[in-house]
Amino acid sequence: MPASERIPARPVTATAEAVELLTHGELTVRGRIREASNAVLFCSVALDGVRADCVYKPVAGERPLWDFPDGTLAEREVAAYEVARATGWDLVPPTVLRDGPHGEGMCQLWIETVPQDEAPELLALVDTEEPGEGWKAVGFAEVGEGRTALLVHADDPRLRRLAVLDAVINNSDRKGGHLLPAPGDKLYGIDHGVTFHVEDKLRTLLWGWAGEPLTAEAVEVLNGLARDLGDGAPLAARLAELLTPAEVDAVRERVAELLRSGVHPVPNGSWPAIPWPPV
Structure with missing residues (x-):
């Protein structure tokens, strides 16, 4: 050893x-x-x-x-x-x-997650037309034998922050298995290899806030990112070591568009909105 x-x-x-x-x-x-x-x-x-x-x-x-x-x-x-x-x-x-x-x-x-029986429920399939209190609807999914169920995720501020981050980095693979509840009421997202494409490829299970206004907290964070992505700023310089110039410019554009629109993005219709498999 x-x-x-x-x-x-x-x-x-x-x-x-x-x-x-x-x-x-x-x-x-x-x-x-x-x-x-x-x-x-x-x-x-x-x-x-x-x-x-x-x-x-x-x-x-x-x-x-x-x-x-x-x-x-x-x-x-x-x-x-x-x-x-x-x-x-x-x-x-x-x-x-x-x-x-x-x-x-x-x-x-490596993130040690909380035991499964203690982990918060973040995603679910429900046999209803509308999400219950504390949940946001993603869409209907086939569950076999011609049946469908409503896919929902928790109306959780940690997930909402992650949805904003995914929009910024253009995450094309936000699956349920990439969400790690950790001790101390923390939540981490992992597996970000297919991100930062210059084309809009956002695929996620966190569409529940699509079209809704961004929180004041998110707007503040996005304004900070806009400053950090300016010419010569540390984050811009670091990303230039990892991504192409076009990809770094696309990050700036996505941040600027989120601030211009003031809302969470919606599926663009030209790319599958939900990753497969979803978990």
Whole structure:
């Protein structure tokens, strides 16, 4: 057993500490997450007597996609984290780009979720025409034998913030399985490899607020992002290291459009609005 594996893992709560650990720590592969479509490795990372669990997605393990350039998913995951961090909403686990046992890849802090029987219900299928109190309707879904049910998600401020973030980063794959309820009433979104396309490709299960006015909090955050994306601003400079100039410009345009419209976006009709499979 490597010496780093003998160090007990402990929760890493400070963002700066997590980024330092993920960037410079000794990365040890412990297993593979088989359900993922790309290579996703469960690892530990250790530095100066501190060890934590993490996910490592090497670029070499990415499957080619027709609408995203080969070998760019890791950078997009890191870019999503950088934008999320700039919002101040703490919606994406600390994520870095680094070298590892299988070459360069994305490395993200592992999130321990709350037990399933204690987790808040965020998504549901209901046999009604309208969502109940505390729920938002997404649309009707086939559930077999010619039956349909209404897909709903919780009217939860954390989900609403995530819907705004997804609109900014143009997330084309916000599935239910990408929502991680964590201790301390936290909620994280993961798997942001198919983001930042220059075309509108927003696909999500969080359409419940479509067309509704943005919250005052969201408007304030979007104004902050607009400043952070200005020429020479730190976030703009960081995204320029991870995305193409056209993709960075598209982020600016999406933020500006959200501020101009003042509402949550609606499906554009030219692209499937809900990812498949949805979970």
